[in-house]
Amino acid sequence: MGAGHSHRLYRHGHSPVHELPPHCKLAAVFLFVVVVVSTPREAMWAFALYAVLLAVVAGAARIPAGYLLKRLLIEIPFVAFAVLMPFVVPGEQVHVLGLALSENGLWGAWNVLAKGTLGVAASVILASTTELRALLLGLQRLKLPPLLVQIASFMIRYGDVITDEMRRMSIARRSRGFEARGVRSWGVLAKSAGALFIRSYERGERVHLAMVSRGYAGSMPVIDEVTATRAQWTRAAALPVTALAVCLLGWTL
Amino acid sequence: MHVPDGFINAPVSAVTGVVAAAAVAVSLRGARRELGGPSHALSSGGEKTAPLAGLVAAFIFAVQMLNFPVAAGTSGHLLGGALAAILVGPYTGVLCVSVVLLMQGILFADGGLTALGVNITDMAITTTVVAYVLFRTLVKVLPRTRRSVTAASFVAALVSVPAAALVFTAIYALGGTTDVPIGKVLTAMVGVHLLIGIGEAAITALTVGAVLAVRPDLVHGARGLTAPLKLRVGGELVDAPAAAPAPARTGSTRKVWGFGIVTALLLAGFVSFYASASPDGLEKVAHDKGIDTKTTQHASSDSPLADYSVKDIGDARLAGGLAGVIGVGVTVAVGSGVFWAVRRRRGADTPERTPEAV
Numbered sequence: 001m002g003a004g005h006s007h008r009l010y011r012h013g014h015s016p017v018h019e020l021p022p023h024c025k026l027a028a029v030f031l032f033v034v035v036v037v038s039t040p041r042e043a044m045w046a047f048a049l050y051a052v053l054l055a056v057v058a059g060a061a062r063i064p065a066g067y068l069l070k071r072l073l074i075e076i077p078f079v080a081f082a083v084l085m086p087f088v089v090p091g092e093q094v095h096v097l098g099l100a101l102s103e104n105g106l107w108g109a110w111n112v113l114a115k116g117t118l119g120v121a122a123s124v125i126l127a128s129t130t131e132l133r134a135l136l137l138g139l140q141r142l143k144l145p146p147l148l149v150q151i152a153s154f155m156i157r158y159g160d161v162i163t164d165e166m167r168r169m170s171i172a173r174r175s176r177g178f179e180a181r182g183v184r185s186w187g188v189l190a191k192s193a194g195a196l197f198i199r200s201y202e203r204g205e206r207v208h209l210a211m212v213s214r215g216y217a218g219s220m221p222v223i224d225e226v227t228a229t230r231a232q233w234t235r236a237a238a239l240p241v242t243a244l245a246v247c248l249l250g251w252t253l
Numbered sequence: 254m255h256v257p258d259g260f261i262n263a264p265v266s267a268v269t270g271v272v273a274a275a276a277v278a279v280s281l282r283g284a285r286r287e288l289g290g291p292s293h294a295l296s297s298g299g300e301k302t303a304p305l306a307g308l309v310a311a312f313i314f315a316v317q318m319l320n321f322p323v324a325a326g327t328s329g330h331l332l333g334g335a336l337a338a339i340l341v342g343p344y345t346g347v348l349c350v351s352v353v354l355l356m357q358g359i360l361f362a363d364g365g366l367t368a369l370g371v372n373i374t375d376m377a378i379t380t381t382v383v384a385y386v387l388f389r390t391l392v393k394v395l396p397r398t399r400r401s402v403t404a405a406s407f408v409a410a411l412v413s414v415p416a417a418a419l420v421f422t423a424i425y426a427l428g429g430t431t432d433v434p435i436g437k438v439l440t441a442m443v444g445v446h447l448l449i450g451i452g453e454a455a456i457t458a459l460t461v462g463a464v465l466a467v468r469p470d471l472v473h474g475a476r477g478l479t480a481p482l483k484l485r486v487g488g489e490l491v492d493a494p495a496a497a498p499a500p501a502r503t504g505s506t507r508k509v510w511g512f513g514i515v516t517a518l519l520l521a522g523f524v525s526f527y528a529s530a531s532p533d534g535l536e537k538v539a540h541d542k543g544i545d546t547k548t549t550q551h552a553s554s555d556s557p558l559a560d561y562s563v564k565d566i567g568d569a570r571l572a573g574g575l576a577g578v579i580g581v582g583v584t585v586a587v588g589s590g591v592f593w594a595v596r597r598r599r600g601a602d603t604p605e606r607t608p609e610a611v
Contacts, residue, residue, distance in 0.1 A: 026359075029366065033367050036258065036259070037266070074361065074363055088433055108432055111259055111431065112430070112431065115258045115259020115365075116258050116259055119365040123358070127361070132360070150307065151302070151306045151307045151310060151352050155308075155352055156356065157307075159314050159315065162314070182322055189319060189321055190456050191459070191460075193463070194464040196316065200308045201305065204308030212300065
């Protein structure tokens with residue numbers, strides 16, 4: 001029965017991380033990622049400490065490790081890229097297990113892998129502890145243009161509707177004996193995409209008319225204004241501030 | 254192609270973030286105009302923007318999941334920048350793809366948060382702007398039929414993907430954190446994306462064609478195609494009173510456009526094969542007199558197009574010709590973009606309106 005009320009990316013819970021106001025969390029995650037990106041790649045222990053910090057936050061949010069790891073799989077494409085790097089970068093060669101690898105390439109691969117993984121993990125924790133609506137309100141609190149937030153919220157709200165429409169069209173195609181194989185079936189698929197565009201656009205027009213007839217004049221009333229107390233800001237700031245300390249240590253040591 | 258965190262260094266990420274923010278701000282204003290539409294005389298168009306742009310963004314998000322089988326189990330999907338630009342216009346296109354990227358970054362952790370500026374500059378701005386400028390130019394040149402709109406969208410999508418790869422390589426050259434040589438990045442990125450571009454072009458053209466067949470009024474890029482209204486008075490066709498304003502002028506400008514572009518491409522691509530290989534007058538003089546001993550190398554002398562040839566292409570003539578064609582393309586794009594913006598500004602200032610807008 002949970003379908004439609006919360007997104008599948010969100011993990012319901014009542015942990016201290018869940019309770020934090022969304023804009024505090026957004027700011028904290030963004031600052032954390034900025035700190036991680038500006039850490040020198042030679043300070044390997046710093047990245048281990050960052051990982052420990054994230055693990056502590058995930059623990060506080062009661063996110064199981066398996067869940068987090070499964071969501072980390074999104075970064076597989078650039079892991080493949082990072083694996084290639086030691087072979088294509090010129091420079092001094094080191095021999096590991098009979099393979100000639102370049103030292104610079106190894107550092108580059110490590111740099112991208114470590115920073116990318118930490119960034120993805122931070123975003124995953126944010127998305128699993130914050131509801132979509134709250135996330136959008138948080139973005140608005142952080143002074144994103146209201147029109148942009150509205151567009152994003154319409155996209156989120158109707159994203160699943162449009163995706164489901166596409167899935168139904170695919171079922172309809174398959175139940176009539178169509179099977180997509182090879183370039184020759186692109187015509188049919190492209191016609192579906194065109195039909196999907198027309199349906200989406202016309203749905204947008206209907207949504208607009210329905211909203212206008214209910215008094216919409218270009219801006220959404222904010223009924224649940226989120227505010228953050230000083231204590232909540234301090235708690236959210238704990239993550240980036242600790243990370244900053246680690247980063248400064250990394251630069252000096 | 255989503256860039257993760259830590260791939261581009263902090264200063265360049267910050268600069269691209271500023272570029273992306275500025276572009277989104279401009280697109281927010283432009284999208285109001287594009288989506289306002291002539292049908293609602295009383296509304297300013299502002300309140301129509303959010304639902305329509307939101308639904309178009311949802312469409313792009315969904316269509317990126319539509320798999321197109323290529324061969325032997327592999328499949329590709331649409332990037333959507335060119336398609337969005339042609340279907341709903343460049344401003345709304347930039348806006349929708351940017352929103353999709355923003356949500357993918359925050360919700361799905363697809364593309365880093367600090368790399369958001371890079372991703373938007375690369376995938377939202379470059380693809381839509383390049384595709385739209387090229388599309389408009391081609392539609393101006395080609396005869397005014399549906400088929401040419403489809404052909405123009407094919408070419409626009411075909412070029413937009415390698416253009417994004419070029420911009421990515423440029424950003425990487427400025428602030429890449431790894432030491433992969435630029436030449437290798439350029440050949441790999443542009444090579445792969447030329448292939449992807451062919452798929453993107455075919456799907457975009459087929460999709461635009463499908464929409465054109467059903468609802469041609471929805472295709473932003475085909476707005477000039479509607480035939481003038483004719484009335485049948487006493488058995489013969491007569492032009493309706495409020496006909497389109499002066500269609501005769503377009504023919505001549507189209508000829509000028511076409512002639513100019515073809516000449517420029519010919520000169521740049523083929524005549525430069527036979528151009529003198531010796532340095533041009535001033536350089537030769539400077540060399541002879543020894544006054545160039547103090548000149549330092551130009552700052553962009555190791556850029557991919559330095560000295561008017563494409564790096565990593567051995568044949569000097571081929572490289573020169575290719576560089577010429579790319580140069581003309583970029584110049585035409587930038588020039589017509591500036592020209593178009595200026596004319597747009599001037600058009601907005603004058604109080605007169607077209608009959609449909611009132």
